[in-house]
Amino acid sequence: MVFKIKIVLKSEEVKVYNLQLMTAMRFVDSVEIIGNLRVETHPKVCELYRYDLLDLPPPLSRITKKPIAVFQPESDDDVLKILKVAAKFKVPLIPRGAASSAYGGVVPIKKSFVVEFSRMRKFRIQKNCVIAESGANWFEIENAANRENLALRVYPTSAFVSTVGGWVAQNGFGVGSLAYGRIGENLEWIEVADFKGIRRVSGEEKWRYVGAYGTTGLILRACVKLRENKPINAEAVSLSLDKAVELLDGGYYAAYISCGAMKNLGLEGNAFLICREGWGDKNALGEYLWNRRFEPLKGINYRPIFSEVLLPLESVADFEARLREFCKSYEIVFSKNEASIFAIFDKKWESYIRALKVLKVAKRYGGKFYGLGMISYVKDKNLREFKRSIDPHNLLNPGKAFQPNLISKIIKIAVMLA
Amino acid sequence: MNCIRCGYCSACPVYRTEPIESISPRGKLRLLDKMKIKDLDARLVKDIYKCSLCGLCEVVCQAELPLTDYWERVREELVNTNKSLPTHKKISEIALLYGNPYGAEQKDRTAWLSKLDLKNRKSNTLYFAGCMASFRLQKIAISTADILDKLGIEFSVGGSEEYCCGSPFLRTGFKNTAEKFFEKNFKVWSKLGVERIITSCPGCYKTISRDYPEIAEKKRVDFNFEVLHITTLLDKELNYIGRDEKIATFHDPCHLGRHMKLYEEPRRVIKKSGFKIVEMERNREYALCCGAGGGLKTQFKEISITIGRERIMEAKRTTAELLLTSCPFCVHQLSKSSEKFNVGIKVLDIVEAVNSVLSK
Numbered sequence: 001m002v003f004k005i006k007i008v009l010k011s012e013e014v015k016v017y018n019l020q021l022m023t024a025m026r027f028v029d030s031v032e033i034i035g036n037l038r039v040e041t042h043p044k045v046c047e048l049y050r051y052d053l054l055d056l057p058p059p060l061s062r063i064t065k066k067p068i069a070v071f072q073p074e075s076d077d078d079v080l081k082i083l084k085v086a087a088k089f090k091v092p093l094i095p096r097g098a099a100s101s102a103y104g105g106v107v108p109i110k111k112s113f114v115v116e117f118s119r120m121r122k123f124r125i126q127k128n129c130v131i132a133e134s135g136a137n138w139f140e141i142e143n144a145a146n147r148e149n150l151a152l153r154v155y156p157t158s159a160f161v162s163t164v165g166g167w168v169a170q171n172g173f174g175v176g177s178l179a180y181g182r183i184g185e186n187l188e189w190i191e192v193a194d195f196k197g198i199r200r201v202s203g204e205e206k207w208r209y210v211g212a213y214g215t216t217g218l219i220l221r222a223c224v225k226l227r228e229n230k231p232i233n234a235e236a237v238s239l240s241l242d243k244a245v246e247l248l249d250g251g252y253y254a255a256y257i258s259c260g261a262m263k264n265l266g267l268e269g270n271a272f273l274i275c276r277e278g279w280g281d282k283n284a285l286g287e288y289l290w291n292r293r294f295e296p297l298k299g300i301n302y303r304p305i306f307s308e309v310l311l312p313l314e315s316v317a318d319f320e321a322r323l324r325e326f327c328k329s330y331e332i333v334f335s336k337n338e339a340s341i342f343a344i345f346d347k348k349w350e351s352y353i354r355a356l357k358v359l360k361v362a363k364r365y366g367g368k369f370y371g372l373g374m375i376s377y378v379k380d381k382n383l384r385e386f387k388r389s390i391d392p393h394n395l396l397n398p399g400k401a402f403q404p405n406l407i408s409k410i411i412k413i414a415v416m417l418a
Numbered sequence: 419m420n421c422i423r424c425g426y427c428s429a430c431p432v433y434r435t436e437p438i439e440s441i442s443p444r445g446k447l448r449l450l451d452k453m454k455i456k457d458l459d460a461r462l463v464k465d466i467y468k469c470s471l472c473g474l475c476e477v478v479c480q481a482e483l484p485l486t487d488y489w490e491r492v493r494e495e496l497v498n499t500n501k502s503l504p505t506h507k508k509i510s511e512i513a514l515l516y517g518n519p520y521g522a523e524q525k526d527r528t529a530w531l532s533k534l535d536l537k538n539r540k541s542n543t544l545y546f547a548g549c550m551a552s553f554r555l556q557k558i559a560i561s562t563a564d565i566l567d568k569l570g571i572e573f574s575v576g577g578s579e580e581y582c583c584g585s586p587f588l589r590t591g592f593k594n595t596a597e598k599f600f601e602k603n604f605k606v607w608s609k610l611g612v613e614r615i616i617t618s619c620p621g622c623y624k625t626i627s628r629d630y631p632e633i634a635e636k637k638r639v640d641f642n643f644e645v646l647h648i649t650t651l652l653d654k655e656l657n658y659i660g661r662d663e664k665i666a667t668f669h670d671p672c673h674l675g676r677h678m679k680l681y682e683e684p685r686r687v688i689k690k691s692g693f694k695i696v697e698m699e700r701n702r703e704y705a706l707c708c709g710a711g712g713g714l715k716t717q718f719k720e721i722s723i724t725i726g727r728e729r730i731m732e733a734k735r736t737t738a739e740l741l742l743t744s745c746p747f748c749v750h751q752l753s754k755s756s757e758k759f760n761v762g763i764k765v766l767d768i769v770e771a772v773n774s775v776l777s778k
Contacts, residue, residue: 297481303420
């Protein structure tokens with residue numbers, strides 16, 4: 001890419017150069033716009049920012065792109081500077097947290113700048129909430145809240161690694177969602193940055209950003225609601241899924257673990273884990289499964305292929321009966337009104353077909369993709385219009401969440417054919 | 419290495435200090451999967467060496483990959499392709515010349531002995547003091563010898579015939595250097611008729627008990643020594659001796675804890691000595707490294723200082739009066755951190771604490 005840029009020299013003389021983007025970037029760096037921003041341009045290092053947990057088969061992985069540069073902002077000002085540079089050079093921005101998700105939300109599909117929030121990870125616990133920067137880690141927040149006899153209402157099972165910004169951008173659900181719903185329902189407000197500046201949004205307005213994968217703005221920080229840290233009583237029993245669904249009332253966290261997934265843990269039979277805040281029975285298996293909630297992948301000594309879908313509670317048992325025919329290892333986590341089914345396959349070519357089949361079967365039972373990111377999209381006219389108004393050049397994480405891309409289109413067709 | 423890219427290894431203390439993907443274990447694995455060692459440029463080599471070999475990545479790895487050994491093998495390959503880091507190379511050269519990584523005269527190795535009556539002792543149990551305790555933190559060597567005496571355990575010392583165990587070189591990829599030290603030490607121990615070796619340094623302990631048998635097998639010699647870390651021995655031999663109930667916290671040295679799985683032995687010794695233990699938030703297998711290991715301190719001082727600061731602040735938050743550990747390198751790093759950042763917590767090796775209680 002060649003850019004024409006204006007450089008104002010110290011002598012106030014103005015010169016115009018035609019430069020390759022990176023040369024221009026370096027030049028601008030020495031003048032004013034970038035200032036002291038941390039930017040990584042080593043090609044092999046940038047290549048590492050082309051991936052998350054998602055393991056695309058080779059033909060599809062070729063569609064993804066190595067970023068031009070990786071920025072690591074340390075403050076809101078840094079983020080604004082990056083937005084300014086991106087707007088100036090018309091380069092897309094891909095926000096990135098821990099890249100611990102498997103939906104490709106942080107994977108560039110155009111030549112882009114990655115904005116990685118690992119250096120914005122401060123948080124402070126307040127009376128009933130925590131105000132956390134985008135790169136703050138859920139596990140550290142939970143530990144700090146626990147010291148104040150508080151706890152997060154909801155957090156991801158990947159809390160050990162994942163970040164506030166990443167999970168909010170995904171509107172994920174996880175531990176605690178049975179009682180408190182998705183993360184989006186537990187936010188007082190969020191602060192976002194776009195080409196016009198920084199704004200704090202709450203109420204209905206926040207839904208323009210929560211679950212939008214950074215396509216409408218970069219999440220800078222969030223005010224997340226906390227709960228009183230009551231002890232969790234965990235009980236696990238072996239029973240069928242339709243019976244398990246009847247026992248969800250009043251629960252804090254519930255998961256159904258298939259025989260195959262239990263086998264990975266060296267255990268036999270299936271298990272239904274139900275955890276309640278400060279009440280209910282507990283047993284040894286329950287405690288064990290509760291304590292391993294942060295390690296859903298532990299013990300899988302192969303690079304697995306995942307499929308994760310959401311089902312309405314009323315159809316999850318019927319779906320599971322069908323799923324059992326071609327998948328042995330899966331875990332179901334329950335939310336207020338829906339269940340997330342996380343199916344795991346070993347890495348064989350036929351596993352890709354099976355993973356797609358999970359999605360196809362789920363659709364038949366009223367289900368949908370758990371995550372959108374790069375692999376799927378929803379048609380949302382309002383969000384598209386909103387994006388057009390704040391991001392006319394489509395620079396904020398293009399081709400994600402509610403914009404189709406080549407990969408999501410191919411996957412859509414593949415699901416139909418599976 | 420079949421990395422599933424879950425990113426749990428982002429707990430790495432070095433990556434947390436310098437969060438660039440090529441420094442994360444996940445990123446390093448991806449680089450090494452896609453590139454040949456010979457094609458790594460100087461920047462990438464540096465990033466790969468930005469690691470204290472603490473082994474936390476291996477503990478949190480969801481795919482349960484044997485990462486610590488793997489990093490050592492990668493470093494060995496880097497050295498074999500002339501891509502070692504300059505400071506590491508220099509230390510290796512110094513050690514080959516002097517018999518220790520500090521460039522000290524071998525005769526000075528006996529300096530700590532002058533305060534004790536240990537010369538001309540004969541026993542098939544050898545106390546292997548190691549370079550750090552022989553040249554730098556002599557109190558650790560003196561305390562260990564004193565305790566052994568007080569417990570009536572007969573032992574001898576190698577004195578000027580003790581050589582570096584080779585641990586710093588195995589960790590930084592200079593396996594040939596380590597093998598040379600194996601040969602020297604093995605020869606001395608065979609000559610002295612040693613059957614049991616006691617160490618107070620976990621680096622020496624790991625090297626002699628885990629790495630030496632492998633080197634011996636390669637060199638086709640029998641390696642029949644019982645190797646003990648002092649905390650294991652004290653755990654067996656020490657009775658309840660103290661009652662002053664000072665509050666102490668314990669820092670698990672990486673080589674003793676995560677690498678050799680000795681977590682409870684040092685804690686029992688501390689309790690037997692009359693101290694109350696309050697744990698740091700990160701303890702046992704999840705303990706934060708002190709930041710000194712794996713050649714990190716010698717090559718990347720700033721990162722090492724940052725990690726040391728984080729650990730000493732964590733100890734401070736426990737409100738313990740004493741920070742005990744069981745490794746001369748951790749003692750050195752954490753006491754320097756305590757001084758530098760004016761934290762005001764006293765750092766001692768367990769043997770110093772036990773010896774002071776025994777001396778009362």
